[in-house]
Amino acid sequence: xxxxxxxxxxxxxxxxxxxxxxxxxxxxxxxxxxVSDNPADLAMAKFVSNVTGFPIVVTPWGIYDPSVSARVxxxxxxxxxxxxxxxxxxxxxxxxxxxxxxxxxxxxxxTRYGTNxxxxxxxxxxxxxxxxxxxxxxxxxxxxxxxxxxxxxxxRGVILYxxxxxxxxxxxxxxxxxxxxxxxxxxxxxxxVKPVSVVRANVTEKELEDLILQLEAKLGxxxxxxxxxxxxxxxxxxxxxxxxSAKEExxxxxxxxxxxxxxxxxxxxxxxxxxxxxxxxxxxxxxLQILELQTHGMAQIDPETLVKLKGLLDQxxxxxxxxxxxxxxxxxxxxxxxxxxTIREHGIIPPAPLPGxxxxx
Numbered sequence: 001x002x003x004x005x006x007x008x009x010x011x012x013x014x015x016x017x018x019x020x021x022x023x024x025x026x027x028x029x030x031x032x033x034x035v036s037d038n039p040a041d042l043a044m045a046k047f048v049s050n051v052t053g054f055p056i057v058v059t060p061w062g063i064y065d066p067s068v069s070a071r072v073x074x075x076x077x078x079x080x081x082x083x084x085x086x087x088x089x090x091x092x093x094x095x096x097x098x099x100x101x102x103x104x105x106x107x108x109x110x111t112r113y114g115t116n117x118x119x120x121x122x123x124x125x126x127x128x129x130x131x132x133x134x135x136x137x138x139x140x141x142x143x144x145x146x147x148x149x150x151x152x153x154x155x156r157g158v159i160l161y162x163x164x165x166x167x168x169x170x171x172x173x174x175x176x177x178x179x180x181x182x183x184x185x186x187x188x189x190x191x192x193v194k195p196v197s198v199v200r201a202n203v204t205e206k207e208l209e210d211l212i213l214q215l216e217a218k219l220g221x222x223x224x225x226x227x228x229x230x231x232x233x234x235x236x237x238x239x240x241x242x243x244x245s246a247k248e249e250x251x252x253x254x255x256x257x258x259x260x261x262x263x264x265x266x267x268x269x270x271x272x273x274x275x276x277x278x279x280x281x282x283x284x285x286x287x288l289q290i291l292e293l294q295t296h297g298m299a300q301i302d303p304e305t306l307v308k309l310k311g312l313l314d315q316x317x318x319x320x321x322x323x324x325x326x327x328x329x330x331x332x333x334x335x336x337x338x339x340x341x342t343i344r345e346h347g348i349i350p351p352a353p354l355p356g357x358x359x360x361x
């Protein structure tokens with residue numbers, strides 16, 4: 001069962017309290033980009049936005065949050081391009097947007113490398129890129145990807161994610177971008193792509209500190225997923241151990257090892273989210289966790305709608321207690337449509353979250 005109910009309640013709690021804000025798009029956008037916070041997919045979304053001018057809305061990887069749908073709808077788009085697969089940007093978003101007569105297309109592949117190529121193909125189909133250079137960058141190297149993005153935008157190039165399985169192909173003015181973490185993959189790429197220029201992205205202590213803080217916040221926000229699932233608990237404990245090791249190495253000045261530990265932790269956190277999406281007991285645990293909270297301070301919406309939302313949430317809570325998941329799904333859909341309709345009519349969008357705040361982008 002989707003985590004819709006819990007996330008709807010989380011949005012209500014965050015969005016209709018003091019500090020909630022009104023979001024209005026100053027100019028309606030014909031096309032909006034929706035992408036997860038996965039660094040590889042997000043970099044491609046930024047690339048597309050710079051080429052096209054389309055605005056970007058970001059969702060947490062693997063998590064449905066109806067306030068994200070509301071942010072997209074605030075632009076009054078005719079079309080939304082989702083960058084990334086359905087594990088990254090859940091199909092719930094497409095359902096929401098299609099319900100408001102928005103055309104949804106998804107540029108994606110089975111891996112980040114496939115998504116990368118799908119984005120390039122999408123831009124080519126729109127006649128929007130004719131690159132002067134190809135910036136090759138290991139697809140799992142966050143800092144090298146960020147540097148490659150800057151270079152590609154500066155030099156009117158295109159980004160191509162690579163790994164050790166890269167095969168020889170014809171590339172225009174190839175430039176390899178690596179960091180200390182990806183030197184080994186870089187050497188394999190150099191053996192395949194000839195000639196190729198090499199640019200090295202430096203990783204600073206401040207950048208690593210920020211990355212570790214972001215991962216710790218993300219880990220903290222999903223900790224309660226593990227309450228009744230020993231496998232998820234073990235995976236997130238490993239992620240915490242790796243983050244602790246990353247901080248220790250950072251204190252020693254060993255930036256390369258700190259980066260490696262941080263990347264391992266990030267992979268484990270995303271894997272835990274993927275497993276949670278596939279595990280009904282983990283989803284239910286998250287639902288119940290947030291449904292236990294009360295809906296407070298929704299004074300910005302009309303009393304009639306408030307009463308209806310509270311009543312539906314009570315019905316949903318009862319359906320979950322009775323394990324009547326078919327009934328719960330029907331109630332969830334009704335809540336979703338009512339909530340999105342209310343947000344659109346009143347323009348209420350949740351405020352920016354504090355670091356680690358549960359499930360909000």
